[in-house]
Amino acid sequence: MGSGKELFIFVFLCLLETCISTCLHGFNQQNDQCIDVDECEEIPNICGDYTKCFNTNGSYYCQCLKGFKNIRGDTNFTGLDGQCQDINECLVPNKCGHGAYCSNSIGSYNCTCNPGYTNDTGLSVGCVDVNECSKAEVQSEEICGAKGICKNSDGSYWCKCQEGSTNYGNERTPCSELDCNTFNTNILPTQSLGGLADILSMMRNSCLALSNPTTASEGKTDGEALLEKLFTATDTILTPDQLDSSEDVSGLLETVEDSIRVIGPQLKRNRTQIETKKTVAEIAVQRGKTRPMGPIYLSNENASLATDWLTAAGTGPYPGFAMAALLSYKNLEKSVNGSFGNLSGLKKDGVNPSFQIFSRVVSVVVSNPSTQNLSRPVNITLKHLGTEESSEVRYVCAFWDKNGVWSTDGCYQQASNTTHTVCTCEHLSSFAVLMARYPMTHTFGLQLMTKIGLILSLLCLIICILTFKFCRSIQGTRTTIHLHLCICLFMADLIFLAGISQTKPEGGCRFVAAMLHFFFLGLFTWMLLEGVQLYRMVVLVFNATMRPLYLYLTGYGVPLVIVIISAIIRPEGYGTKEHCWLSLNDGLIWSFFGPVCFIIVLNVFFFIVTVWKLAQKFTSLNPDLSKLHKIRAFTVTAIAQMCILGLMWVFGAFLFEEGPTVVAYIFTILNSLQGALVFVMHCLLSKQVRDEYAHFLSCICTPQKRYSDLSSTNPSSSQSQASRSGHNTGESHI
Known part of the structure; x- marks a missing residue:
C-alpha cells in the first residue's frame, strides 16, 4: 500500500498546478509545453507493497506481483483503489502432486515429499514411493528384526512377524522373539503356590496368542485387562500375608517381572497406574521411530525410581519402544525377613549385626534385556517402615538374588535419613532397605557399676x-x-x-x-x-x-x-x-x-x-x-x-x-x-x-546385760516399758 502522505501531496500539487497551469492533470508545463509526469518515478511505492507500477501518458496503473492478488479483484488499479495480498497456492487440490505436501510462503509455496516418498528422480511435480525393504536389504534385521519379513507399501512398509515373534500390533516395529517357555508351569521352582501356576498359565496363553500370527487377532487380550488379571492373581498368592519359603518368593517375583515385560508393550496409554490390596504399580511406556530419550521418574507411597529412557531401553527388542515399571509389594517383607545369608562383611568392631527388613519390597522392570549390566546406575528411593535414630543402626541397600537371599553386590547407599534411603544400583531386580542393628557393647566400667549397684x-x-x-x-x-x-x-x-x-x-x-x-x-x-x-x-x-x-x-x-x-x-x-x-x-x-x-x-x-x-x-x-x-x-x-x-x-x-x-x-x-x-x-x-x-x-553386743535386764523385777522399769509399748502401738494405727 502506498504512502498516504506522499499521495496527498501529489494530488495537492496537481490541483495547484491545474489552477495555475494550463496543462492537464498528469502533465507538467515546461517552456510553454505540457510534459507527462512519470508518477512511478516521482513518487516511490505509489502502488504499495508486492506491486509493479506502470506509467501511462498523463497517468499510471498498478499490478500485483506473481503470487499476489488485488483485494478488490481488479487486475489494474491505482494506489487509491486497491492493494495486494498473498495468494495461498496450497488451497489448490493436489498442488504438489502425489506423495507430497504443500507449504505456503509469502508470494509463493514449497512442495515437500511425504515420509516414505522421494523426488530424487527429478520430477517437476509429485514424489515417488521409497521401497524401504529394497533399500535396506543388508540391514533388514534393523527394519523388521531377525524374525520379521519387510513388506513395502505405498509411502510406507510393514513388518510381518514369523511364528514365535511379535511386534505387539505395531506394524512398523521390528519383530521380537517371544520365549513362551518362560511361563511353563512344568519348571516351577516350587509346587506350593497354586496361584502362581494360574499366572503362568494365563501369561503362556497370552504369549502364544501373540507369537502366532494366524491366531493373534483371536486370542489377543487388552493390555490393561491382562495387567489387572495379573495383579488380582498376585493378591490371591499374597493373601496369607506370608509365603512359606524363599523359593516361593523368588518364583513369584520372577513371574511377575516376566509378565510385566510381556504386558507392557500391549498397554495403550503412556502411563498406567494400578493398585490392589497387596500391590501398587506404575508403568511408563514410550513409542517412536527412534530410540526414546529423556528422564524417567516413577513413584508411589513406598518408593520412587529415577532413571532415563536410554537406560530403560538399552539394546531393547526394537528401537521404537521402551518401558519402565515400579512395583511395590505391601506385605512381602514378612516373607523375606530372615534370608540374610549373603550379608557377610558388615561386621562392626568384630560384631555381626542383626538384620531386619525396614522398607517395602520393590521391583523395577525395564524393557532393556541386559538388566545385569546397565549403561548407568539407577536411583531408587525407599521409604522406611518406621523410625530409628540410634547410632547403633546402619541402613543397607540390598536386592533379592537368584539364590533366594538378600545381597548387596552392585547396590550401595547414596543418602539416608530417618524416613528414607536412596539406593544406587548397577543392575535391576527386587530391592529393599535392610536395617542392620548392632548390639550395644557396654564398657567394663558400666558392667561393673551395674553389678555393684544392683548388689548394693x-x-x-x-x-x-x-x-x-x-x-x-x-x-x-x-x-x-x-x-x-x-x-x-x-x-x-x-x-x-x-x-x-x-x-x-x-x-x-x-x-x-x-x-x-x-x-x-x-x-x-x-x-x-x-x-x-x-x-x-x-x-x-x-x-x-x-x-x-x-x-x-x-x-x-x-x-x-x-x-x-x-x-x-x-x-x-x-x-x-x-x-x-x-x-x-x-x-x-x-x-x-x-x-x-x-x-x-x-x-x-x-x-x-x-x-x-x-x-x-x-x-x-x-x-x-x-x-x-x-x-x-x-x-x-x-x-x-x-x-x-x-x-x-x-x-x-x-x-x-x-x-x-x-x-x-x-x-x-x-x-x-x-x-x-x-x-x-x-x-x-x-x-x-x-x-x-x-x-x-x-x-547382740552385750548379752549379759540383756540377761540382767530381762530378769530385773524393777517395777518402775516395767511400767516404763509398758508405757513405751503402748505409745508405739498407738503410732502403728497411723
Missing part, C-alpha cells in the same frame, strides 16, 4: 524386708505396703541382674521378661496403694486402715492380669535378640509404660489432695501436730520415692531402644539407688526403726 540395692532391700516383717513397733497398713513394695523391687532387681542378657534359650528369656514385667508392674501398683493410703489417712481420718486381702488382690492381681493378657495377645513380644524384656515392636511395651503412666498420674492427684488437706489441718484451731507432722513426712518420702522410680524408667525406655552409653549409666545409678532410697527414707529416717536397730545391736 539388693542388700538394702533385704534389710528393709526384715525390718518391715519383724519390727513390731511399726506394724500397720503402711508397713505392709512397704514390705511388699520391697519384695517386688528385690525380685525385679535380682532377676534383672541374673537374666536380663540371657537371651538363650528363647523360652527361658521369655520367662525372664514376663517376670520382670510382673514385678516391675507390682512395684508401681504397691506405690499406688501407698498413695491411696495417704489419701485415706488425711481425708477419711477414721477407718484409714485397709484390709490385707484387698491389698494383696490389688498389688499382685492387677499386674498378673496385665501380664496374662499381654502374653496371650503377643507371646512373641516377650524377649528380644538383645535383652530379655518386652519387644519395642507392635506396641507391646505399652502394656508396661501405659499402666506406669496411669499410676503416676493417679498418684500425683492423691498427693496434691493430701498436701492440700494437710495445709488445711495445719491452719485449724486445734491441730494434732505430732500426727500431722508424721503424715507430712510420709507424704514427702512417698513423693520422693515416686519421682526416683518414675525418672528411672524414663531413662530405662531409652536404654532398651539402644540409647547412648550415658543413658545406660544414668539408668544403672538410679536402679541401684532404689533399694538404698527405700532403706534411708523408710528405715534410717524413722526414729522407731532406729530405736529398734539400737536395741537389736545392744542385745
